[in-house]
Amino acid sequence: MASIDIRNVRKNFGIVSVLHGVDLSIKNGEFVVLVGPSGCGKSTLLRMIAGLEEVTEGEIRIDGKRVNERAPKDRDIAMVFQSYALYPHMNVAENMSYGLRIRKAAREKITAAVSNAARKLELQPLLARRPKALSGGQRQRVAMGRAIVRQPKAFLFDEPLSNLDARLREQMRAEIKKLHRDLGATSIYVTHDQIEAMTLADRIVAMHEGVVQQVGSPLELYDRPANLFVAGFIGSPAMNFLSARYEVSGETAGARLPDGTLIALSSAYQLEEGAAVTLGIRPEHVEMSPASEGSLRATVDLIEPTGFGIILHLGLHGLPFNVFTLDRAALTAGPTVTVAFPPQHLHLFDETGKRALESSLQKGKG
Amino acid sequence: MVDWKDGQLERKRQLKVFDATAGFPESRRQSLVDRITRHAEPYLYTAPALILIVTIMLAPLVLGLSYAFRDVHLLNPFSGGYVGLDHFRTLYDDDNFYRALRNTLWWTGASVFLQFVFGLILALLLDRPFAGRAVAQALVFLPWAVPTFLTGLNWAWLFNPVIGPLPHWLYALGLMSEPANILSNPQFAMWGPIIANVWWGIPFFAITLLAALQAIPRDLYEAAAIDGAGAIRRFTSITLPFLAPTIAITVLLRTVWISNFADLIIVMTSGGPADRTQIVASYIFTQAFRALDFGYASAIALVLLVLLLAYSMLIVMLRQVLMDRA
Amino acid sequence: MNSYSIFGTALHRLAILCYVVFALFPLFWLLKVSVTPNDLLYSEGVRMWPSRMSFEHFRFVLVHSAFPVFFRNSMIVAGATAVIVTLLASLSGYALSRFTFRGKYWLVALMLLTQMFPLVMLVAPIFKMLSPLGLTNSLTGLVVVYTAFNIPFATFLMQSFFDGIPKELEEAAKIDGATQFMAFRQIILPLTLPGIAATLGFVFTAAWSELLFALMLISGNSAATFPVGLLTFVSKFSVDFGQMMAAGVLALIPACLFFLFIQRYLVQGLTAGAVKG
Numbered sequence: 017m018a019s020i021d022i023r024n025v026r027k028n029f030g031i032v033s034v035l036h037g038v039d040l041s042i043k044n045g046e047f048v049v050l051v052g053p054s055g056c057g058k059s060t061l062l063r064m065i066a067g068l069e070e071v072t073e074g075e076i077r078i079d080g081k082r083v084n085e086r087a088p089k090d091r092d093i094a095m096v097f098q099s100y101a102l103y104p105h106m107n108v109a110e111n112m113s114y115g116l117r118i119r120k121a122a123r124e125k126i127t128a129a130v131s132n133a134a135r136k137l138e139l140q141p142l143l144a145r146r147p148k149a150l151s152g153g154q155r156q157r158v159a160m161g162r163a164i165v166r167q168p169k170a171f172l173f174d175e176p177l178s179n180l181d182a183r184l185r186e187q188m189r190a191e192i193k194k195l196h197r198d199l200g201a202t203s204i205y206v207t208h209d210q211i212e213a214m215t216l217a218d219r220i221v222a223m224h225e226g227v228v229q230q231v232g233s234p235l236e237l238y239d240r241p242a243n244l245f246v247a248g249f250i251g252s253p254a255m256n257f258l259s260a261r262y263e264v265s266g267e268t269a270g271a272r273l274p275d276g277t278l279i280a281l282s283s284a285y286q287l288e289e290g291a292a293v294t295l296g297i298r299p300e301h302v303e304m305s306p307a308s309e310g311s312l313r314a315t316v317d318l319i320e321p322t323g324f325g326i327i328l329h330l331g332l333h334g335l336p337f338n339v340f341t342l343d344r345a346a347l348t349a350g351p352t353v354t355v356a357f358p359p360q361h362l363h364l365f366d367e368t369g370k371r372a373l374e375s376s377l378q379k380g381k382g
Numbered sequence: 383m384v385d386w387k388d389g390q391l392e393r394k395r396q397l398k399v400f401d402a403t404a405g406f407p408e409s410r411r412q413s414l415v416d417r418i419t420r421h422a423e424p425y426l427y428t429a430p431a432l433i434l435i436v437t438i439m440l441a442p443l444v445l446g447l448s449y450a451f452r453d454v455h456l457l458n459p460f461s462g463g464y465v466g467l468d469h470f471r472t473l474y475d476d477d478n479f480y481r482a483l484r485n486t487l488w489w490t491g492a493s494v495f496l497q498f499v500f501g502l503i504l505a506l507l508l509d510r511p512f513a514g515r516a517v518a519q520a521l522v523f524l525p526w527a528v529p530t531f532l533t534g535l536n537w538a539w540l541f542n543p544v545i546g547p548l549p550h551w552l553y554a555l556g557l558m559s560e561p562a563n564i565l566s567n568p569q570f571a572m573w574g575p576i577i578a579n580v581w582w583g584i585p586f587f588a589i590t591l592l593a594a595l596q597a598i599p600r601d602l603y604e605a606a607a608i609d610g611a612g613a614i615r616r617f618t619s620i621t622l623p624f625l626a627p628t629i630a631i632t633v634l635l636r637t638v639w640i641s642n643f644a645d646l647i648i649v650m651t652s653g654g655p656a657d658r659t660q661i662v663a664s665y666i667f668t669q670a671f672r673a674l675d676f677g678y679a680s681a682i683a684l685v686l687l688v689l690l691l692a693y694s695m696l697i698v699m700l701r702q703v704l705m706d707r708a
Numbered sequence: 709m710n711s712y713s714i715f716g717t718a719l720h721r722l723a724i725l726c727y728v729v730f731a732l733f734p735l736f737w738l739l740k741v742s743v744t745p746n747d748l749l750y751s752e753g754v755r756m757w758p759s760r761m762s763f764e765h766f767r768f769v770l771v772h773s774a775f776p777v778f779f780r781n782s783m784i785v786a787g788a789t790a791v792i793v794t795l796l797a798s799l800s801g802y803a804l805s806r807f808t809f810r811g812k813y814w815l816v817a818l819m820l821l822t823q824m825f826p827l828v829m830l831v832a833p834i835f836k837m838l839s840p841l842g843l844t845n846s847l848t849g850l851v852v853v854y855t856a857f858n859i860p861f862a863t864f865l866m867q868s869f870f871d872g873i874p875k876e877l878e879e880a881a882k883i884d885g886a887t888q889f890m891a892f893r894q895i896i897l898p899l900t901l902p903g904i905a906a907t908l909g910f911v912f913t914a915a916w917s918e919l920l921f922a923l924m925l926i927s928g929n930s931a932a933t934f935p936v937g938l939l940t941f942v943s944k945f946s947v948d949f950g951q952m953m954a955a956g957v958l959a960l961i962p963a964c965l966f967f968l969f970i971q972r973y974l975v976q977g978l979t980a981g982a983v984k985g
Contacts, residue, residue: 068879087420088882095883101876105898115884118894162884423888427803428815430796431859438856439822442833449832507723520968522727524735527967529917531935532956535942536734545741545949547754581734584727589971635823642826645919649939663826671924676832683829690824 018079018169018202019044020065025074027060027226034060036226037074042204047196049205051213052223052249058206059174061223065204066172067091078169094163095172098179100155102147108158109134109143115166133161136195153184160195170202177212189215210250214238222246244369247296253327253338255363256302258295262287262364262372269375271295271364275333279310282359284375293372294365299327299340301361304353311356316349328353449680469681479682481657482665488572489661490641493579498633500580501587506621508588509595526585534649537578541565565651568658575646575659583640587632594628595621627701634697638690662686735960742766742953749950765954774929775955778937782916783962785847785933789854790912793862794904800859801866802892806875819860827857831924844925850933853925854915862907869903870896902973909970913963934959 020042027035035057042048050058063069065076067088076083083091094115102111109130116126134140137157147155156176163171173192177185193216196203207213213220214234222229222237222245230242241247247255260271262285269284271293279295287293305311314337318329326346328339330353339346339355346353364372453465473479508519525533540546541564549561565574598621606616644663647653653660653668660668662682670679744752745762752758769775804812834853835844843849877899878891886894897904919935926932932940938955 066879066883068882087887088879089885089887093883095880097876097880099874099876101874101880103877103881103895114881118885118890162880166884420888424803424807424809424812427799427807431800431863432815432818434796434852434856434859435818435822438834438853439830440818442830442837443825445833445836446829454832503723504727507720507727510720512720512724518724518728520971522724522731523971524964524967525731527913527963528735528960529913529919529935529963531917531919531939532959533734535938535952535956536738539741539949539953540734540737544750547737550754581730584731638824642824644826644828663828666826666828670828670831680829680832683826687825687829694824 020170020202020204021075021077021080022061022065023075023077025061025064025076026072027057027064027069028072034226035064038223038226038228040221040228040231042202045200045202047203047205047216047218048221049207049213049217049219050221050223051207051210052229054208055225056223057226058208058221058223062095062172062174062204062206065170066093066095092166092169093172094166094168094170095174096159096163096176098175100147100159100176100179102155102158102162104147107144107146108139108150108161111147111158112161112165115162119166129165129167130161133165136164136198137161137191152180153188156180156184156188160192164195164199168201170204173203173205173207175207176205178207178209185212192216210252214250220250222249224249240371241296241363242371244294244296244365247363247365247371251298253299253340255296255298256337258297258332258335258337260293260295262289262291262293264289271362273312277310277312279357279362280359281362281364285364285372286375287364287366287372292367294369295357296363296365297357297361299338301358302339302341303356303358304339304341304343304346304349305356307354308356311354313352314355315352319347319349321347330355446680447684449677450684451681452677454676454680455674465677469678470685472678473681473685478657478660478665479662482660482662485572485659486641486661486663489576489579489647489659490637492572492576493583493640494633494637496576496580497583497587497636498629501584502591504584504588505591505595508592523585523589525582526589528582530582530643530645531649533578533582534575534646537574537581537646538565538650541574566655568655571651571655572659575650578646578650579640579643582646583636586636590628590632591625594625598624630697630701634694638694641686641690738953738956738960741949742957744950746948746950765950766958768951769954769958773941773955774932775934775937775958777929778932778934779958781847781931782934785850785854786912786915786962788847788851789858789915790908792851792855793858793911794866794907796855797859797862797866797907798897798900798904800863802870802896804863804867805870806878819863822857822860827920831921834921835924838925845927845931847931849925850922850931853921854918857918858911858914862911865907865910866900866903869900869906873899905970906973909966909973912966916963 020040022038022040022042025035025038026033038057038061040048050061052058060069064071067083067086067090071084078091078093103114106114112130112133113126116129121129130143131140134143137160139154139157139161142150142154142158147158150158156179159176176192177188180188189212192205196216205212205216217234219231220234220237221231224245230237230246232240237246237250241250241255244257248257258273260273260279263270263272263278264284269281270278271281272278273295307313312332314330314332316328317331317336320327320329325340325342326344328341328346328349330337330339332355337355339353366372450469451464451466453463453468504522508515508522512518528536540548543549543561543563549558549563552558552564553561564570602620603616606620611619641661642663644661644667647659647661647664648667651659653664663686666679666682666686669675669682740757741749742765743761743763744758745760745764748758748760803809804816838844838849838853841849843852873896877895878886878888881891881895882888917935918933919939922933922936923939926936929937938952938959941952941955
């Protein structure tokens with residue numbers, strides 16, 4: 017087990033720059049998830065930690081030792097690939113023991129490690145099979161088994177679940193979490209799926225266009241997204257955004273929508289009067305209420321029952337706007353509904369898309 | 383929660399501390415060796431092949447090209463002096479060369495065209511599953527395994543009225559007034575090597591095109607069929623566009639290769655009768671090994687090489703233009 | 709619709725049959741003449757099969773001529789060339805498939821160039837280079853020359869097979885603790901066995917068939933290969949068709965066996981390469 021430090025790491029492919037200076041410290045035993053849309057550089061970063069890509073600039077340290085120039089084999093890490101990358105000409109036991117065999121481990125030790133891992137992953141009946149004869153979920157387990165037999169310093173996961181169907185994915189997600197709880201090994205997990213990120217991570221690193229957007233616990237990212245990207249990426253259905261202007265009158269701050277409606281805010285912000293802002297609210301935080309001050313009328317475009325709740329696709333002055341509610345009455349909603357925004361659930365972003373800072377004069381509860 | 387900007391600053395400060403403590407001399411040295419081997423690796427893998435190609439092909443090629451400007455007769459110990467462009471002046475007035483050039487066009491054009499057409503048909507036939515396909519495929523590809531000189535001999539025998547059935551069949555069909563050898567008929571002699579070449583070369587096209595056909599996703603055909611496209615429409619709108627890159631590159635390579643391919647002609651007709659089947663490649667062979675004039679042979683070869691390079695470049699450029707437009 | 713498809717199927721089978729007949733007939737004729745006794749050769753010239761079979765031609769070729777020597781020489785040359793070329797081409801093909809490195813473009817260009825000129829041009833220079841080394845009139849010399857000639861195409865062929873194997877496999881191996889070369893040898897090569905078979909077969913057939921350099925670099929029977937032997941046979945016994953064709957049938961056997969064994973891998977390998985376009 018080990019700590020991993022990433023210092024101002026950059027990556028260029030030719031003249032194309034895909035990582036623009038990433039800093040990240042991963043503590044011993046931590047489960048860190050790199051999340052972001054495809055092309056954000058998360059996989060490249062993971063492959064650089066693994067030693068599969070060269071570091072253009074900056075430094076990667078494992079347990080305090082610089083590893084930039086080290087071959088993957090000398091980094092003592094394990095990786096689970098999206099395609100599993102099982103060796104087709106070896107059976108399950110051979111696949112799992114390959115790493116130990118080339119390290120010339122003692123035979124008894126190999127057998128013990130393999131049977132131990134097989135028991136953990138319920139692979140014992142499959143040990144003699146070739147990968148071709150396994151189902152997708154079984155292959156996934158073998159890939160995990162191959163990683164754990166060696167007891168490496170750290171586990172790297174590159175979208176390991178994206179080739180599985182939804183049900184299996186949920187099941188494996190739970191198993192990975194359990195495995196991490198049992199082994200306590202430092203893990204870095206790359207995914208584009210924000211639910212995987214939320215459920216697995218001790219800390220999430222949200223990335224976009226080669227830049228780290230925010231680092232924090234899942235709930236921090238959910239409750240206080242640092243910018244528009246994180247706000248829109250974390251949460252499903254995605255957060256709604258409305259452009260507005262910031263206004264302060266006396267003790268109360270508000271955001272004025274283009275149609276003139278003033279939305280009350282829970283606190284004041286370090287913003288100029290009249291500054292252009294983006295107002296964000298998650299669909300699950302929107303209230304459907306009888307008309308009152310600050311409420312808005314919206315047309316109902318589409319009603320999507322998910323079983324657990326209902327997603328309403330609304331039109332707010334022609335812009336799409338989603339509401340998630342557990343109230344089944346929404347199934348029979350008329351052609352228009354009234355929505356209201358509880359101030360404590362509003363997010364305010366400044367012109368550059370960054371989260372607006374609350375004013376020190378009048379601190380809200382955040 | 384760490385604020386975005388503050389975090390950056392904080393980390394920068396940490397970085398300095400980090401650098402100060404850095405320095406593991408032995409691991410640095412280790413990694414330098416590692417790095418050198420890693421950078422040398424591709425060259426280590428390619429070196430044996432490269433060395434062989436350079437010494438056994440490139441060096442002799444350069445030497446051979448230099449012969450084009452020298453007087454090189456194999457059995458004449460006094461030869462070897464530089465003659466400048468003399469060989470090329472001779473070549474400029476050499477009617478035999480121009481005839482050989484025309485014959486090369488005819489030989490190459492007909493061979494490539496027929497190999498391609500029959501190869502494509504064969505590939506399409508084999509792309510469809512049927513009982514015994516594996517056996518049929520092995521059998522129709524077999525001619526490619528036959529050594530070229532043996533192909534030449536074999537077809538020469540088939541055309542020979544003494545021993546082969548072809549003249550008798552042609553006579554029976556009324557295409558010949560008597561069972562004669564087509565290879566000694568100045569008007570039709572070229573068809574002998576061409577037919578042998580087509581027989582031998584169909585498998586190459588069929589194998590390549592079959593491989594390309596099998597790489598076309600099947601669901602494309604299903605989608606097109608659902609959209610109501612007929613068999614011919616599916617062929618022109620899916621198969622051909624998908625095959626086009628393979629066709630272009632295969633035809634290019636084969637054209638160059640067949641222009642240089644003199645074995646069949648040398649074995650079957652030696653360029654005769656009356657030089658009617660003499661192509662540039664066989665003319666080079668004749669100059670080199672019958673006249674023993676290596677200087678002149680190299681000059682002709684140089685001209686052929688330049689022509690083929692120009693042709694290849696033209697095709698590559700044409701392909702680029704077509705792909706840009708698509 | 710149904711009668712149309714039956715008709716289509718029949719047409720398809722018929723077309724396949726035509727190809728098979730066209731491909732096999734010349735070989736069949738070779739075999740037929742080789743087993744026809746001399747006295748029936750002319751009287752039964754166009755019969756599909758002689759009324760009486762005889763193996764006298766084969767016996768003559770095997771017992772009274774130098775063919776067993778030619779056969780052995782060709783086996784050595786073609787076998788050694790095939791093994792060496794496959795070994796070297798798998799290394800260089802792997803490099804082309806997996807590495808980006810300075811000069812790669814020029815290497816590919818050089819290999820393409822070697823496919824563009826008439827090899828006849830090289831005969832005199834190669835002869836001049838090899839004779840001081842004592843490599844003319846030797847099987848080793850032939851192996852060296854054939855190896856160089858076949859490496860470019862074999863490299864491209866092997867490259868297309870390697871391209872068909874996912875990169876993650878050797879990445880996984882490297883993370884498991886393997887060096888690049890170990891990953892190549894233990895993971896990638898075993899998965900490329902069909903490609904290796906195809907390349908072996910292709911090079912073997914090419915080396916088995918080569919005539920020009922065998923003719924020019926070898927004089928005398930002791931180091932002559934099959935094609936040279938067959939050609940001297942033709943000029944020496946140009947009237948004895950039966951014996952020539954018996955020799956021809958013998959020359960065909962190894963190449964055809966090899967080819968029948970590998971031809972389906974050839975299609976596979978090119979499929980992998982064709983995806984790139």
